[in-house]
Amino acid sequence: MGLARQIEKNWYGRVLGNAWLLPLVPLVWLVVTLKRRRFLRNPPAASAIPVVVVGNITVGGTGKTPLITYLVARARALGFNPAIVSRGYGGNGQYPLLVNDETPVSACGDEPKLLASRLNCPVAVDPQRARAVAELAGKADLIFSDDGLQHYAMARQREIVVVDASRGFGNGWLLPAGPLREPVSRIDSVDLVLANGRDFRVSATALVNAKTGEVCDLATLNNTTVHAVSGIGNPQRFYDTLTELGARVVAHAFPDHHAFAEQDFDFPQASAGMVVMTEKDWVKCRSFAQPDWWYLAVDAQPAAQAAARIDELLLSLKRF
Incomplete structure (x- = not known):
């Protein structure tokens, strides 16, 4: 088993297996705490279109993509004209990028391509998510951000955190000793927590x-x-x-x-x-x-x- 896989395995086991990484945890805690406090003191200007972030506080898959598919369909049923923004992980296109049938996965990333082809709604990709939000002006009246909970440069009106019910928060430690991007207490500040395997x-x-x-x-x-x-x-x-x-x-x-x-x-x-x-x-x-x-x-x-x-x-x- 490679080192990276062993570290990840220990995220969902005993933290002692990653004991050698524990000295790095205070540094990660300091960075994420200062980043969050900076956002709370000086939040970005609100966008003209409301943004709902669908993210998580752990590394790895929690079922966000199928949940976003449901959210878009449900928003349409309630009278919205929804769109999606994404970082476009793995893509290397010219940003901001509006995904269409001709957009190669290499330019936009796999999840944006899947969402665009599945949902037939505007999908904008940009590592600077706020720029992607601006690109959707006049094209939607509600935006879902695929991930981006920790991307505080992007204004948001609502936050949904998705959790894997079977894996939870792993060993409860921040990266790199555990799977957490932010402390578990972060979920106290979000609008909705949905557990994959329980709530959906x-x-x-x-x-x-x-x-x-x-x-x-x-x-x-x-x-x-x-x-x-x-x-x-x-x-x-x-x-x-x-x-x-x-x-x-x-x-x-x-x-x-x-x-x-x-x-x-x-x-x-x-x-x-x-x-x-x-x-x-x-x-x-x-x-x-x-x-x-x-x-x-x-x-x-x-x-x-x-x-x-x-x-x-x-x-x-x-x-x-």
Whole structure:
């Protein structure tokens, strides 16, 4: 196991495994605390369009992308014209960048490309998120920021923190000894905390052919060997979903936001089986996808109480 993976494993175990990193924690605490205090003393000027940040205080995947998909659909149902801003992790385009069908993933990043193609709403990418917000003037009346909770240069009207119910806050320590970007007390200041696995669940809705777009029944996976390919922050949830659907999973985990190439799929012939990936990974592989490659489409399904709280938060922005 590589050093980085061992450190991450210890984030969700005993902090003593990362004891050698503990001297760096006070420095991280000082930086994040001063950054937060500076924002509270001198907040950026409010944008003309209300911004809802959907972020987390831990490193790694918590289910933000499917939740944002739900939030956009729900905002539309409530009469909003929503849009999305993103840092565009892994992208190298000219910013600010409005994502469209012709925008390559290499320019905008995987999550913005997925959200734009899935939702057909304006998606603006810029490492300076405030500039992305400004780019959407006249194109929307509500903006969701995909991540960016700690990007204090961007004004926001509401904050939603997403937590993985199974992993929680790990060992409870700040980076690099633990997975926290900010102290756990930060959630006391946000407007809504949603736990993936309790307040909402990310459920598979379809198995889609990566090359043709053919939709196949999920029952196809039952008693089938699949090469489960993932380049996401918390791949175990993806593998567990496939297992629950009856698949025999051969896991192929790559780093989060991995830039896939054809050779990444050169699996041993002795372990034949269909290839199944996440939708976020598919957008990076669609140009060289093969007929036996598939992706799992998923949606966030909130519990009744969480859905009511989401509606209340969104409707509170009608006055802006």
